[in-house]
Amino acid sequence: MTDLDSWRPLREQARVWAAELRRHALRTERDPDEVRLLAGLELPRRLATLCIPAEFNPSPLIVDGLHYDLTRAADQVVFFEEAAWGDLGLVLAAPGCLLSGAMVARLGDRAQQEWFYGRLTEHRPTWTFLAMTEPAHGSDGAAVETTLTSVADDAAGYRLSGTKTYIGNATRAAVGVVVARTSAGPLGVRSVLVDAEAPGFTTGHLPTVGLAGVLGTMTFDRVEIPSGRLLGSHLPATRRGMWGWVTAFNVLRTVVAAMGVGLARAAYDYVRDNRPSLHGTERYRLEAMAGHIESVRRLTHRAAAAVDRDPGEGMLASAAKVGAARLAEEVTTEALTFFGPGARLEHPLLDKWARDALGVEYMEGTSNIQRLNVAGALLRGGLASAGESTAAGGGGDP
Ligand SMILES: Cc1cc2nc3c(=O)[nH]c(=O)nc-3n(C[C@H](O)[C@H](O)[C@H](O)COP(=O)(O)OP(=O)(O)OC[C@H]3O[C@@H](n4cnc5c(N)ncnc54)[C@H](O)[C@@H]3O)c2cc1C
Structure with missing residues (x-):
């Protein structure tokens, strides 16, 4: 089988799911809350767990007997081209961990990965987020102002304070990754796992001309973060952030x-x-x-x-x-x-x-x-x- 053949089943399967998704594109544009109702369709249902690494994924994608690894760019570009052909807005509004999962895979230790991917496999569908952009800092990620402060006299671990904007699935997500500053300088920019249920965490819809219902805002008002949620601490200092x-x-x-x-x-x-x-x-x-x-x-x-x-x-x-x-x-x-x-x-x-x-x-x-x-x-x-x-x-x- 040539390389070209080996991606064909993935492409064809994704196209079938994408065609089904497309039929709902205009309806959800009129009412973004309808996105939740689409989670039962095949493409969003699959997306809920597709980007989880194989060792944590009990339901990997197998098409025509071939295993596809949707954490590999070569498989992702085939799948997401077809998915976006169906409707880009609905793909971006789907459950799963395309963005946040890529961070957890690189920066999470074993326990953090088990906790995070476990949330997605145990409670389906789960939406997640990756919150980096701030009202005053989009392109310059190194300038983030959201703070993650260590709480020495408390079992809480850290407190998170700040505001994020243009965040995908902000209002639907149950868990995600926030990029925040633990100290001055580039090495002080770290990532932390955050549970959306945590007190002090609020979100809002962001009305947009295109991709309606995808984006939102987030505010963290001294949100307590358990110490085990800071990503990258097991890595060398230059690789943690x-x-x-x-x-x-x-x-x-x-x-x-x-x-x-x-x-x-x-x-x-x-x-x-x-x-x-x-x-x-x-x-x-x-x-x-x-x-x-x-x-x-x-x-x-x-x-x-x-x-x-x-x-x-x-x-x-x-x-x-x-x-x-x-x-x-x-x-x-x-x-x-x-x-x-x-x-x-x-x-x-x-x-x-x-x-x-x-x-x-x-x-x-x-x-x-x-x-x-x-x-x-x-x-x-x-x-x-x-x-x-x-x-x-x-x-x-x-
Ligand atoms: C559909 C969508 C989904 C998104 N999802 C997420 C998400 O899930 N999580 C998240 O954190 N963010 C997300 N974003 C935000 C996105 O990452 C930012 O919009 C982007 O990084 C640009 O930041 P900004 O909008 O603040 O623009 P700015 O950084 O203010 O840039 C404004 C203009 O200045 C230019 N510019 C800036 N710096 C330079 C420079 N050094 N040299 C030359 N030109 C420069 C830019 O090219 C741009 O044209 C999303 C945005 C969209 C539209």
Whole structure:
């Protein structure tokens, strides 16, 4: 069986689940609370546990007898491209631990991983969060102001205080990871497991133009955190904090890039299905869209292979993320032009996707931040290693 064949069952299965999900996209946009009702559908139901590492996952994904590991970027980019083709908003609003799980896998000790993944397997569906962005600090994660203060005279361990914004599933989540400061300087930025039931923890909805119902805010008012919940203490000092989210984000950027590709493909397919006869330059414009989608998709798969080899190798992941953000925005906007001036009113799904596409730019860092990453990697000699990985075939092309 070739590499291409080995990903086909995953792709085909995810596409079937995604098509079912899509039927509910507009309903939940009108009422974001309906997201909870979708947890019974196959895709959200599977997502609730899919990103849990194999050793903690009693229900791994097996399709046609093949095991898929949805903590590996190469499998994730295939799965999440199809899922986002169904509807990106609903995928981001689904239960599970795509973001938080990536942090716990890198920074959690055995007991913390058992506690966290155990919550997800015992109580289904469980939504989780990764809270990093603050009202005054989005791109600069090292500048977080939320504080995690040690409470020396108390069994509580720590107190967490601060505010977070633009947090996925903030109002639905039962547990998650908060990035907070334990002391001044870059080594003082740490991650901590937080139970949403803890007194002093409040959340709010954040109304948005696209991806309705996904984002929210969080406030921590001296939330008591047991001492065993601080992530990374078993690791060397330089690996306890920012290293965890830098390497997690390198992987997650390939997933967001795949989501951008899936969203663009959804808009492209929508045009193909609803405008069977094209005239004039329309045919060439559609062909150009297909070529653009395929080029970003190939870059995304190459980036996934690179981060699976070395999660510290994020240059291609950042490049793919820049390409996918632009792709999603351009293709969804151009798709609307195939349906005339009333397109946004007459084709609500396409209108929704064009608004949802704007969110891809911000997830896991904006394009400017990715460009800085690429430039930094090139200055450190990344061009040579990128050339080597390309020459070696990029480690597989799902
Ligand atoms: C759909 C969606 C889901 C999200 N999910 C989460 C989540 O689950 N958890 C979470 O913590 N956050 C989440 N976010 C927040 C996201 O990570 C931030 O929006 C993003 O990091 C940018 O931060 P900001 O919005 O504060 O913009 P800012 O950092 O204020 O940036 C504003 C502009 O300035 C530019 N800029 C900033 N710094 C530089 C620089 N050094 N050089 C050049 N240009 C610069 C940026 O590119 C941008 O164009 C989500 C956002 C969206 C839209």
